Amino acid sequence: xxxxxxxxxxxxxxxxxxxxxxxxxxxxxxxxxxxxxxxxxxxxxxxxxxxxxxxxxxxxxxxxxxxxxxxxxxxxxxxxxxxxxxxxxxxxxxxxxxxxxxxxxxxxxxxxxxxxxxxxxxxxxxxxxxxxxxxxxxxxxxxxxxxxxxxxxxxxxxxxxxxxxxxxxxxxxxxxxxxxxxxxxxxxxxxxxxxxxxxxxxxxxxxxxxxxxxxxxxxxxxxxxxxxxxxxxxxxxxxxxxxxxxxxxxxxxxxxxxxxxxxxxxxxxxxxxxxxxxxxxxxxxxxxxxxxxxxxxxxxxxxxxxxxxxxxxxxxxxxxxxxxxxxxxxxxxxxxxxxxxxxxxxxxxxxxxxxxxxxxxxxxxxxxxxxxxxxxx
Ligand SMILES: Cc1cc2nc3c(=O)[nH]c(=O)nc-3n(C[C@H](O)[C@H](O)[C@H](O)COP(=O)(O)O)c2cc1C
Numbered sequence: 001x002x003x004x005x006x007x008x009x010x011x012x013x014x015x016x017x018x019x020x021x022x023x024x025x026x027x028x029x030x031x032x033x034x035x036x037x038x039x040x041x042x043x044x045x046x047x048x049x050x051x052x053x054x055x056x057x058x059x060x061x062x063x064x065x066x067x068x069x070x071x072x073x074x075x076x077x078x079x080x081x082x083x084x085x086x087x088x089x090x091x092x093x094x095x096x097x098x099x100x101x102x103x104x105x106x107x108x109x110x111x112x113x114x115x116x117x118x119x120x121x122x123x124x125x126x127x128x129x130x131x132x133x134x135x136x137x138x139x140x141x142x143x144x145x146x147x148x149x150x151x152x153x154x155x156x157x158x159x160x161x162x163x164x165x166x167x168x169x170x171x172x173x174x175x176x177x178x179x180x181x182x183x184x185x186x187x188x189x190x191x192x193x194x195x196x197x198x199x200x201x202x203x204x205x206x207x208x209x210x211x212x213x214x215x216x217x218x219x220x221x222x223x224x225x226x227x228x229x230x231x232x233x234x235x236x237x238x239x240x241x242x243x244x245x246x247x248x249x250x251x252x253x254x255x256x257x258x259x260x261x262x263x264x265x266x267x268x269x270x271x272x273x274x275x276x277x278x279x280x281x282x283x284x285x286x287x288x289x290x291x292x293x294x295x296x297x298x299x300x301x302x303x304x305x306x307x308x309x310x311x312x313x314x315x316x317x318x319x320x321x322x323x324x325x326x327x328x329x330x331x332x333x334x335x336x337x338x339x340x341x342x343x344x345x346x347x348x349x350x351x352x353x354x355x356x357x358x359x360x361x362x363x364x365x366x367x368x369x370x371x372x373x374x375x376x377x
Contacts, residue, residue, distance in 0.1 A: 138346020232290020253285025
């Protein structure tokens with residue numbers, strides 16, 4: 001089903017960009033977990049629009065009203081439902097897309113799929129706004145993982161061809177992993193961040209848009225989790241990451257670059273360090289045969305440039321079959337990457353927690369004998 005996901009931890013995301021509200025039902029959360037709502041609010045704020053000229057001017061606080069599944073300061077273990085109201089809507093900006101297809105957007109395909117009955121206001125269910133409930137759900141999962149010694153984080157690897165320094169795939173620490181999220185643009189190298197911001201502003205002034213790449217890492221993942229073929233860690237992460245609108249590519253470890261190497265260059269030598277089996281490099285991105293190796297899990301996600309640009313474009317009226325020029329007004333992100341980064345982090349947390357709970361049941365807190373056994377793999 002399109003907007004439902006998960007095996008042990010099932011999420012159903014509902015709503016449209018300009019419907020009364022959007023939200024999520026999360027079924028399968030461990031009972032008795034004390035969600036830190038202040039930290040969750042800060043996590044969601046990284047996705048919320050209207051903060052600066054790098055994002056759409058639509059102002060939404062993304063406040064999530066928890067209707068059930070949380071009581072006396074902890075999760076009840078029964079379905080948790082959270083609703084986020086849509087308050088700052090300007091539906092008239094979208095009326096032309098009832099018949100005119102925005103190049104690069106889902107107006108035409110959505111019309112075909114839903115026979116014209118879909119709500120096109122603000123992009124409807126195709127809108128980037130639907131990532132707000134995803135980020136809410138992923139933020140809870142991230143907190144649960146953190147309480148178990150597993151850290152998920154991201155940085156912006158590139159925007160419009162300007163690159164940040166990459167995560168160190170072998171010796172990345174949780175502190176470094178969490179540092180970029182504290183900044184205006186989530187980068188390791190501030191000079192690169194300033195250049196990226198300039199490129200976004202140039203595109204915005206030119207009534208255009210730019211894309212980029214987000215790099216995500218997961219630290220502390222126990223070795224031996226996952227499965228070969230169709231249900232490995234890559235598959236799980238991919239199914240959620242491709243649920244984020246505007247994502248067009250995903251690579252794990254060295255990814256496409258590995259295809260240009262020899263085996264002798266790409267293979268990561270196994271070593272024993274402090275009694276633990278590791279690899280001295282990490283081209284495999286922490287996953288071999290769909291199963292975690294115990295090395296940091298590293299992947300990169302490519303976002304296309306925002307489809308809605310206000311430059312004049314050529315399109316067709318798909319109801320009447322006539323050619324037309326199109327000038328898009330309304331409020332749009334000149335670059336999706338700054339807000340998309342936290343969506344990737346949320347997707348990774350959700351994927352990993354679902355997998356761990358499915359394979360290992362309620363995952364124990366760190367420093368217990370059971371957790372020690374798990375981390376040994
Ligand atoms: C956080 C976020 C914000 C987005 N904002 C916009 C936007 O302002 N304008 C736009 O055309 N697309 C935006 N998108 C992307 C579209 O929703 C997406 O391109 C469209 O639904 C077509 O899907 P596809 O690109 O995955 O094929 C956004 C996506 C995300 C994740």
